[in-house]
Amino acid sequence: MDKSLLQNIKEQENIEYMSKVLVNHLQVNKLNTAIYTVGVQNDSLSKSRYHFSKNLSNEEVTLNHGLAETLQVKVGEKIEIENKSYVVKEVLPDIEAGGSAPDILVLSEGAVKQHVYEKTGKYNEATYVLIKAKANADVLALSSQIHKIDKELRIDIAEEDEFLKSNLASLHIFIVVLSVLILIITSLLLMSNFEVFLYKYKSQFAIMRSMGATTKQMFKVIFIQCSVINLFGGIFGLLLAVISNRFLQSWLEHLFDFQINSMSFDFKIAIVTMICSIFFIELFMLYPSYRSSKILPVKLMRENEESDFSNKKTRSIMGEFLLISSIFLTVLGGFVANTGDMQAIVIVIGSIFLVLGVYVLFLIYLSSILELCLPMMKKIFGRNTFVAIKNVIPQVRKNTFVILMISTMMVIVVFGSTIFKTMQKNNERYLKREFPTHIVVENRLNNDLTITSPHIQNIFKEISSIKGASTISTNSLAELKQGKNYITFDYNLGDLKEMEKQGLLPEVPANLENSIIVTEELAGRYKLHVGDIVQLGLFSEQEQKVRATSKVEVGLIVNELPNSPSVLMDWSNVTYKQDYTVLERAFISSNNERETLEQLKKLKGQYPQLKISSYTQSLKQSNLMFQ
Numbered sequence: 001m002d003k004s005l006l007q008n009i010k011e012q013e014n015i016e017y018m019s020k021v022l023v024n025h026l027q028v029n030k031l032n033t034a035i036y037t038v039g040v041q042n043d044s045l046s047k048s049r050y051h052f053s054k055n056l057s058n059e060e061v062t063l064n065h066g067l068a069e070t071l072q073v074k075v076g077e078k079i080e081i082e083n084k085s086y087v088v089k090e091v092l093p094d095i096e097a098g099g100s101a102p103d104i105l106v107l108s109e110g111a112v113k114q115h116v117y118e119k120t121g122k123y124n125e126a127t128y129v130l131i132k133a134k135a136n137a138d139v140l141a142l143s144s145q146i147h148k149i150d151k152e153l154r155i156d157i158a159e160e161d162e163f164l165k166s167n168l169a170s171l172h173i174f175i176v177v178l179s180v181l182i183l184i185i186t187s188l189l190l191m192s193n194f195e196v197f198l199y200k201y202k203s204q205f206a207i208m209r210s211m212g213a214t215t216k217q218m219f220k221v222i223f224i225q226c227s228v229i230n231l232f233g234g235i236f237g238l239l240l241a242v243i244s245n246r247f248l249q250s251w252l253e254h255l256f257d258f259q260i261n262s263m264s265f266d267f268k269i270a271i272v273t274m275i276c277s278i279f280f281i282e283l284f285m286l287y288p289s290y291r292s293s294k295i296l297p298v299k300l301m302r303e304n305e306e307s308d309f310s311n312k313k314t315r316s317i318m319g320e321f322l323l324i325s326s327i328f329l330t331v332l333g334g335f336v337a338n339t340g341d342m343q344a345i346v347i348v349i350g351s352i353f354l355v356l357g358v359y360v361l362f363l364i365y366l367s368s369i370l371e372l373c374l375p376m377m378k379k380i381f382g383r384n385t386f387v388a389i390k391n392v393i394p395q396v397r398k399n400t401f402v403i404l405m406i407s408t409m410m411v412i413v414v415f416g417s418t419i420f421k422t423m424q425k426n427n428e429r430y431l432k433r434e435f436p437t438h439i440v441v442e443n444r445l446n447n448d449l450t451i452t453s454p455h456i457q458n459i460f461k462e463i464s465s466i467k468g469a470s471t472i473s474t475n476s477l478a479e480l481k482q483g484k485n486y487i488t489f490d491y492n493l494g495d496l497k498e499m500e501k502q503g504l505l506p507e508v509p510a511n512l513e514n515s516i517i518v519t520e521e522l523a524g525r526y527k528l529h530v531g532d533i534v535q536l537g538l539f540s541e542q543e544q545k546v547r548a549t550s551k552v553e554v555g556l557i558v559n560e561l562p563n564s565p566s567v568l569m570d571w572s573n574v575t576y577k578q579d580y581t582v583l584e585r586a587f588i589s590s591n592n593e594r595e596t597l598e599q600l601k602k603l604k605g606q607y608p609q610l611k612i613s614s615y616t617q618s619l620k621q622s623n624l625m626f627q
Contacts, residue, residue, distance in 0.1 A: 001126045008149045009129065014137035019045040020126035022112040026105060029080035030071055031609070033445045037081075037105040039112025045130040050106055054090045058114075061086040062106040066094045070103075070444065070608045081105065082115055103444055103611075178412060230278045238274050241265075315364055322357030326350045355411065359404060366403075367393050427622050435615035436504050436562045439588040439596060442611040451583055451607060453495065453571055463599045465592040470498035471571075472563050474584040478576060479546045481535035482526055486546045489522060491567035492584075493577060502589050504562050509555030512570035517556040522566045528554050538576070549575050562587060 001020075010018060022039035040046035042055040052062045061079065063071075068091045071079055078085050086107070116124050131146075133139055143155045208218060245265045329350030370393050378386040443451060453471040460469040472494040479486035496512055499505045509515040516536075518528060528534065532554045537546040552573075561568045563585060569576055590596040593616060600612045 001124075001129070003125055005150060006125055006129065009131075009146055012142065012145055014134045014142045016132045016134045017043075017045070018132065019043050019130040020109060021046065021049075021128055021130060022109055022116065022124060023127040024112055024116060026081050026107075026112075026115060028071070028105075029083065031445065035067065035103050035105050037107060037112060039107050039109040041109050045132055049130055050104070051092055052090055052106055056089055056106065056108040058108050058111045059086060060089040060108070062090040062092060063088065064092045064094050064104050066611055067103040067105075067444070081107075082118075086111075178416065182412075226282055230282050233281075234274045234278045237277075238270055241270055315360055319357050319360035319364065322353045322360065326352075326354035326357060329353065355408075362404065424623065428619065431615060431618055431622065433560070435613070435618065437502060437587040437589050438593055438615045439590055439600070440613050440615075441586040441588060441600065442613065443583050443585070444609045444611055445582075451609075453583055456583065456586060457495075459603060460586070460588065463596060465590050465595040465599065466588055467591050468498060468502045468589040469586055470495040470502055470504065470562075471583055471586045472568075473571075473577075473581050475563075475565060476576065476578055476581055477539070478549075478567070479537040479539065480526065481537065481548075486537055487526065489566045491516075491569060491576065492561075492563055492565040493569050493571050493573065493581060494562070496568070496570045499562065499587070502587065504587065505558065505568075506556065509553070511553070511555075513572050514550070514552050515555030515570075516552050517558060517561065517568040518554060519561055519566055520557055520559050523554070523557045528557070530554055530557055536576075538578070 006020070009015070019041050024037050024039070025034035026037040027033070028035050038050060040050060040056070047053060050062075054062070056062060061081065063079075068074070068088070073079050073088055075088050075091055077088050079088060080086075092104075092106075113123060116122070131142075133142055147153055147155055208221075242265060327350075329346050333346035333350060370389055374386060374389060377389055441456075453473075456471060457469060460466050472492050475490050475492060477488055478491055480489055481487075496505065496508045496517070500508045505517065508517070516534075522528070533551050534554060535548060535551050537548045539545070540547045552569075571577070588596065588600075593614065597612065597614060600610075604610050604612060
């Protein structure tokens, strides 16, 4: 990406800011192999994407724990990259919670740019850019605008991943509903406090009216008292917000070990919010108090002790309407609007209507429900409970708020745990896709010819706890003839018979040398069927054209293949074993996972380039995020 392209992208209206990233493969001297390397800027976007926290200079490097272990280096020590010395600034934990992750070197943008210049004689600005869109921006529309700048650009949106999108949708629902429930609790707390406030004031109003106080005198008293309470409450709230912003943020960062983008405290918005809050609360306190000040003392005392609900019929109709609407919206979301965001939005609105409807009806019918239950409570729990409940009924209006607050908090707990359990299950599904078997052994070096499939299979056979093991190669590209043209696809070589025994594949074809296994996605795109004979080819670097190699039979079509290639062939198909085709992964089934891992750790001492991951360990680390 050159400067003009980056400038055109930056000028788009809905981009808040963007960060350049240079991607390359740099040679680590000690390993004599190229490692995936990124050159980044020291900003929040890059730190969020690559999970590092410390700023990098041109002489510093950050790397993952597995690679640091292989190189036997720690923070502060030096490593040689492309014959240049770099100090290890930070060692990142291997993200086993997301499955098997590749090794990575993180350098400053300037350092990688210099390496690229030394190799090519050109200064590359970026391989890709990380973009943060403005709040409420249409991300899809923005990606379309960027794509119009250059049709060759590939644009990835974070939410497009199936599991990420599912978890983000669940989290979005949780945040929306939680916000509504917190607002309800806050309202209930305010109303409860107002009830106590008014109850005490009405008693004082009755006494002052009986002593001859006028309405005007009483209003002055009410106004001064309410103003003092609200003013001090508002100032205290503002001071608490300032202190929280300045000190609580850094404490939370340290407590939960994550970084928050620092933002300056906006005093204008805070003061306006405080004034508006004081004004509305003042109205809530003044209006019923002033209204009560006009009522005769005897009537005021009687109303203060009674618990009738005004507009009972209207409230009852409104509650029933909310309940019926919630049922309708839930059914609509479950069976009609069953696509993506629309379904989630409809169900969330239905859930909110259900909660509000129950709360409205609860306030009206609680007394009647308690009176109906009194005989049963007397029989089951005795006279003491009967007397206690009977005494609560006259004051049900005041006690209702406490009950509603407790029930709302219970709803938050149940709803929150359900949402997080859903996200946890989504994560388990993702890990199962990343781990076809419970143990995966990965070759870190992409040019390592010392470990071959037969060699490592012999090693695995010596470990008694291993029930079965299959290997798969690095990704390669081949060509599929469609009419007069060739279509490029990616493929792996693997132990098909072993994969069948492990249950990773259904019954494989008998003639492995001349058969291929394809995914449903590829078969559907090019209309391939089991038994079809197709012409394959390989691109020749010398001739700079596709060279026909052999005709093979489509032996099997499956939904998804181990390691996620489009096509899988057997190792015996030597025609497609290219110079750079090496062992990448081994999938191990075990009778005793712990014992197998212990044995494989000894193997790692002999072959430090091997990376050993297990589904159980990754799942355990992943579940820590939900505890």
